[in-house]
Amino acid sequence: MVSFLRFLINGISLGSVYAIIALGYTMVYGIAKMLNFAHGDVIMVGAYIAFCAISYLSLPPLLAVLCAMAVCTALGIIIEGLAYRPLRQASKLAVLITAIGVSYLLQNSAQLIWSANPKVFPSILNFGAIKLFDGSLVITSQTIITIAANIVIMLVLTMFTGKTKMGKAMRAVSEDKGAAELMGINVNRTISVTFAIGSALAAIAGVLLCSAYPTLQPTTGSMPGIKAFTAAVFGGIGSIPGAMLGGLLLGLIEILGKAYVSTELGDAIVFAVLIVVLLFKPAGLLGKPMREKV
Amino acid sequence: MSEANPAKVLLQVHEIHVYYGSIHAIKGVSFEVNEGEIVTLIGANGAGKSTTLNTVSGLLKPRSGGITFEGRNIVGMSASKIVGLGMALCPEGRRVFQQMTVRENLEMGGFSRPKEEIAGALDNVFQRFPRLKEREKQVAGTLSGGEQQMLAMGRALMSKPKLLMLDEPSMGLAPILVEQIFDIIGELNRAGTTILLVEQNAQMALSIADRAYVLGTGKITISGDAKDVLADDRVRAAYLGG
Numbered sequence: 001m002v003s004f005l006r007f008l009i010n011g012i013s014l015g016s017v018y019a020i021i022a023l024g025y026t027m028v029y030g031i032a033k034m035l036n037f038a039h040g041d042v043i044m045v046g047a048y049i050a051f052c053a054i055s056y057l058s059l060p061p062l063l064a065v066l067c068a069m070a071v072c073t074a075l076g077i078i079i080e081g082l083a084y085r086p087l088r089q090a091s092k093l094a095v096l097i098t099a100i101g102v103s104y105l106l107q108n109s110a111q112l113i114w115s116a117n118p119k120v121f122p123s124i125l126n127f128g129a130i131k132l133f134d135g136s137l138v139i140t141s142q143t144i145i146t147i148a149a150n151i152v153i154m155l156v157l158t159m160f161t162g163k164t165k166m167g168k169a170m171r172a173v174s175e176d177k178g179a180a181e182l183m184g185i186n187v188n189r190t191i192s193v194t195f196a197i198g199s200a201l202a203a204i205a206g207v208l209l210c211s212a213y214p215t216l217q218p219t220t221g222s223m224p225g226i227k228a229f230t231a232a233v234f235g236g237i238g239s240i241p242g243a244m245l246g247g248l249l250l251g252l253i254e255i256l257g258k259a260y261v262s263t264e265l266g267d268a269i270v271f272a273v274l275i276v277v278l279l280f281k282p283a284g285l286l287g288k289p290m291r292e293k294v
Numbered sequence: 295m296s297e298a299n300p301a302k303v304l305l306q307v308h309e310i311h312v313y314y315g316s317i318h319a320i321k322g323v324s325f326e327v328n329e330g331e332i333v334t335l336i337g338a339n340g341a342g343k344s345t346t347l348n349t350v351s352g353l354l355k356p357r358s359g360g361i362t363f364e365g366r367n368i369v370g371m372s373a374s375k376i377v378g379l380g381m382a383l384c385p386e387g388r389r390v391f392q393q394m395t396v397r398e399n400l401e402m403g404g405f406s407r408p409k410e411e412i413a414g415a416l417d418n419v420f421q422r423f424p425r426l427k428e429r430e431k432q433v434a435g436t437l438s439g440g441e442q443q444m445l446a447m448g449r450a451l452m453s454k455p456k457l458l459m460l461d462e463p464s465m466g467l468a469p470i471l472v473e474q475i476f477d478i479i480g481e482l483n484r485a486g487t488t489i490l491l492v493e494q495n496a497q498m499a500l501s502i503a504d505r506a507y508v509l510g511t512g513k514i515t516i517s518g519d520a521k522d523v524l525a526d527d528r529v530r531a532a533y534l535g536g
Contacts, residue, residue, distance in 0.1 A: 165405070172391050172402045178353055179389040184377035184406030184453060 002136045007259045008252070013143045013212070015251020016150035020205040021228030022235070022243035023157065024198030030174040030238035031194045034092070037099040038079060039202060040225015041106035046072045046203030047121065047210040047220060048114055054122050061124035068203040076199025077192050085188065103222075110218035118217040121210035146208045153201065154244050161240065170194060174238065227254075227270070234274050236287020245285055301328035303365075304457055304488050305350065305381070310359030312342075312349050319345045321512035322359070327457065332479070332489040334499040334520065336533060337509035343492040344386050346509070347461050350490075351383040352376040363457070378406040382455035386462045386492075388446040392435035396426055399434050399445055403452030412452075419448040422478065440471040447478070451487075458482065459490045464498060476502055496533040500524040508533070 021043060028036045046068040053064035083102050087095050125142040132139070161167035172180040173190045181187050209224055210216050227250060235246025253273050258266035277285065305327040312320035320342045327333045335343050348354045350361055352373035361369050368376055382403075391399050400419055404412045420427040423444045429437060434445055443463055450458055460479065464472040472495065480502050483489050493499035500506055503520040508529060516526060523529055 165401075165409075168394070168398055168402060169405065171394060171398075175391045175393060176389050178373075179385060179391065180402070181353065181373040182351060182377065182383050182385060183402045183449070184374045185402070186372070186374050 002133050003259075006137055007255050009137075009139060009143060011252035011255035012248060013146045013251070014255060015231075015248035016146045017205055017208050017212070017224065017247075018228045018231045018250050019150055019244045019247025020153055020201050020208070021224060022232040022247045023153070023240065024201050024205075025229050025232040026235075026237055026239060026243040027170075027194050028198050029232070030240075031170055032080075032084065032191050034084065034095045035099060035229070036079075036084075036195075036198075037096070037225070037229075038102035038106055039198065040221035040223075040228070041103050041110075042072050042075060042079075042199050042202040042221070043206040043209065043224065044110060044216075044218060044221030045075060045106060046199075046206030047216050048110060048119075049203070050124075050207045051119055051121055051210070051216055054124060064124070065204065065207050068207060069200045072199040072203035072206075073196045076195040076202075079199075080192055080195040085191075107218045107222075114218070116218060118215045121214040121216045123211060123214065124207070125211045142211050146212070149204060149208060150244075153204070154240075157197075157240055166190070166193060227267075230271065230274050233284055234277060236284030239284070239286045239288075242284055242286035249285075301331075303327070304329045304363065305490065306360075306362045307346075307350060308360040308362075310346075310349060310356040310361065312345055312354055312356050314345075319512055320349065320356070323509070323512070323514055324359075325507050325514060325517070327488060327490050329456075329488055330483075330486070331504045332483050332491060332502055334491040334493060334503040334506045335509055336493055336496040336499055336506060336529075338533070339494065340511070341509040342512045343509055344461055347383055347459050347490070347492055348385075351381065351459065353383075374406075377453050377455075380454070380456035381459070382450040382453045382457075383459040384446045384450040384461065384463065386465070388442045390434040390437075390442050390445050390449065393433060395431055395433055396437070396445055397430045399449050400426070400452050403449035406453055411454075415452050415454060419451055422451070422481075423448050439466055440468070440474070443467060443471075443475060444478075447475075451482070455487065457488045457490060459492075461492045462494060463491070464493060464495045472498060496529070497524075 024039050025036065028034065049068040049071045050064045053059045053067045054061065059067065079102055083098050084095060087098060125145050127141040129138050129140045161171055169185045169190050172183065172185060173187050177187050228247065231246035231250040232243050234250060235242030250270060254266055254270050257269035261269060303326050308324050309322045310320055311322055323346055335346060337343050345354065349356050352368065352371055356369060360367065363379055363381055391402065400416055401412060404415050407415065425441060426444055426448055429441065434442065437445060463475050467475065476498055479489060479491065491499055491503065500520045500523060506517065506520045506523040507514050508516040508523065516523060516529060
């Protein structure tokens with residue numbers, strides 16, 4: 001029973017990281033209708049920036065996270081402006097291939113700057129732990145921070161898209177770019193802001209991820225990136241609550257599958273569940289097929 | 295009605311050519327809209343009516359030709375900037391934001407205006423369309439076709455346009471609703487909004503317009519006072535069923 005609880009908490013914690021990454025995928029997809037496969041590598045850049053800020057500049061953890069967010073935000077805007085904006089009218093395939101290109105560019109640049117040797121990410125989120133059931137269930141501060149960060153991000157994003165002018169404009173653009181443009185909404189700027197938000201979240205995810213799994217190398221972002229993309233599709237791509245739900249479920253399935261079924265097959269189980277869900281709900285769990293009404 | 299004397303030209307379109315890829319959709323269209331008028335562009339399906347409106351609003355770029363609004367060149371200006379000059383397009387098929395509420399749709403319509411003017415603009419729209427007030431919190435996708443048309447018009451009015459362009463406002467609506475929509479267009483005009491109306495329902499459009507242009511495959515074929523165009527044999531034969 002206690003071990004089940006432990007897996008459950010670990011699953012929610014890992015799922016929270018997936019969810020934060022998935023938000024970046026889903027928001028960008030929702031608004032620009034493109035899959036930004038370089039998103040996973042922005043996570044890696046964020047983690048490296050935080051690593052450098054702490055190890056070389058000896059900045060306090062919070063400041064290091066803010067640095068990583070600032071750099072990733074700028075990176076996201078630059079990637080969108082240089083690589084994707086010129087392709088706004090191009091075919092989806094051209095955009096997809098560009099995204100894969102940007103992904104390799106980021107990985108190879110990271111290798112050039114930081115070398116391929118793995119770095120050990122400092123444990124910046126360790127402030128102790130809560131021990132329950134006479135010490136048989138340990139919840140670390142890092143787990144708590146991860147889950148709390150996820151909840152806060154979800155609340156802030158919901159408020160942002162529901163209440164602010166920019167947030168509403170983002171929803172308008174995601175539904176109909178032409179109509180949004182006719183309202184006076186600057187579509188390009190709105191897409192830029194979306195990339196900025198997604199990339200800032202990627203930086204947070206990078207720090208959370210590397211605090212839990214402290215090996216940092218140029219390919220660190222790829223697998224979590226792909227899993228978070230899966231989570232976004234699982235929950236219904238384009239849907240913010242869907243990314244949250246998909247991320248959490250993916251984390252839970254992965255950890256529980258590894259614990260109770262097979263460690264080796266953990267990832268296979270994750271993707272098998274995805275296939276089954278998509279067979280029955282092609283738009284994902286919370287994805288809604290667009291209604292057409294004349 | 296066109297009592298402003300001498301008529302002040304609000305919108306001037308001069309010899310525009312518009313292409314979709316290699317298809318030459320608009321072949322040198324010129325027309326003008328004077329302050330206070332209702333001008334209608336009529337024509338068959340595919341004649342280029344919507345393309346013309348989309349070009350004027352900035353969604354499409356003409357390959358050549360000029361468009362001026364209040365004497366100012368607007369070719370090459372983005373659609374989002376043009377709205378701010380006082381020109382709004384209520385697009386074909388309404389294109390309301392289906393997943394947003396009625397109120398949010400209207401707020402988007404007022405995007406180009408300062409925050410403190412939004413409440414007043416909302417009141418105006420709700421006064422004109424009491425039905426929208428009743429449905430304020432409802433998601434736009436659940437509205438009926440007529441209500442969506444009202445929302446689309448209300449949304450365009452939120453930017454307080456001097457020139458309101460309407461693309462097929464009667465499309466897909468029951469006759470009683472069509473009449474209601476046209477009544478509202480007349481009221482808006484009497485309240486001081488200049489109207490550029492694109493319609494397939496030529497009879498209705500000509501009955502409320504001051505002047506009309508008939509568009510046939512990318513060119514203006516007939517133009518003049520609406521009542522003369524309505525009486526024109528060619529127009530009667532082609533668009534009014536004889």
